[in-house]
Amino acid sequence: MEDLYLKMNGAAFDDGYRLDKMIAGLSGTQQVVEGVYKGVTGKSRLSKKDREQYKVVAYEIENRCLFVTFGAIFSGIQQSMPFIASTSPDQMWEYTKAAAQYLHEIFTAAHSGESISIEHSPEAVAVMHKGENNQTNIYQGPVQIIGTQVITGLRSLDDALEEGQVSKIELGAKYDKEPAIVMPFEEKGLYYPPTTVDKEPRTLRCDIYDFNKYEKEGRLNVAHGEGVPTGKYKFRVVGRQEVEEFILSMTETEVEVHCLVEYEHDPLKETTIGALLIVDVAA
Numbered sequence: 001m002e003d004l005y006l007k008m009n010g011a012a013f014d015d016g017y018r019l020d021k022m023i024a025g026l027s028g029t030q031q032v033v034e035g036v037y038k039g040v041t042g043k044s045r046l047s048k049k050d051r052e053q054y055k056v057v058a059y060e061i062e063n064r065c066l067f068v069t070f071g072a073i074f075s076g077i078q079q080s081m082p083f084i085a086s087t088s089p090d091q092m093w094e095y096t097k098a099a100a101q102y103l104h105e106i107f108t109a110a111h112s113g114e115s116i117s118i119e120h121s122p123e124a125v126a127v128m129h130k131g132e133n134n135q136t137n138i139y140q141g142p143v144q145i146i147g148t149q150v151i152t153g154l155r156s157l158d159d160a161l162e163e164g165q166v167s168k169i170e171l172g173a174k175y176d177k178e179p180a181i182v183m184p185f186e187e188k189g190l191y192y193p194p195t196t197v198d199k200e201p202r203t204l205r206c207d208i209y210d211f212n213k214y215e216k217e218g219r220l221n222v223a224h225g226e227g228v229p230t231g232k233y234k235f236r237v238v239g240r241q242e243v244e245e246f247i248l249s250m251t252e253t254e255v256e257v258h259c260l261v262e263y264e265h266d267p268l269k270e271t272t273i274g275a276l277l278i279v280d281v282a283a
Contacts, residue, residue, distance in 0.1 A: 003174040004093075008066040010166040022066055024160035029070070029171060030056050031153030032181075036096050039146030069174070093173060097180040099146040100171075102127070102139045103154065103191065106267040111194050118267070120144040148268050154181070154191040161188045193266035195274055201258050202227055204276075208235075208250050208257075213243040220257075220276070228261065228273060235259070235276040245281050257281045 006029045012018035037054050038044065046054070058070040105127055109116045115130040125143050129135045157169050163185060172179030183190075204226045211218035216237040224230045237246065238260075249255045257278050264274035 006068045007170040009168045012165040028156030032150045035150030038149045098139045099143045102143045110267045193264040198261045211246045
């Protein structure tokens, strides 16, 4: 995978390089390419040996925007997925482009509320739109597996977008007519799952074990039989509640909270509880 590039446009690069944006862009790019490697090898983490066989190398940085040319160097990749036909550099880049197109389609549909169904096999993924045209798009290769790995990198790149500072991010190959990934500021947040919130509050007994008084958010543990699955959840305080109440709640083994449940509808996985929005707490 050679002659690749990362391009970031905006005022953050008009006079030098704003390092926080530059680092965010490079980090997100690293995560995207690493995701492809993890997808074809079946690994969830990279070892020191993996780092010796795979690395992303930057060759040049140009002015007036952040334009970084780089390559991903692979050697001796041992794929664990028998259905992957090839791990050649050209094929790895094709997997990257297909996964990017697939993710853009399903997250666009999720945010617009469009009903789609996804059928995937090891060899391909079919995205069926349930509308007037009943359009079906088929992506060849392990795009579902790779998509779940590269989404972290896309979200890191998304975080770097900022009004008036970073207006667009592109990731592509110099020999392609169009970049594989285009992220304009107008689509900021696209790769994060859309959320919905219950209309009616519910009462839960839980253990608040972490709280940030500045951000007014924290974590709590819900026991069995409380109306939501047992487990640990993030929470946010809504309304003008005193932070002292939550600080004192951490001294109790169990408190009662009145909250709204916020759900995350991630098209890559089942709908889950993203956070609890606490409107009141009582020891």
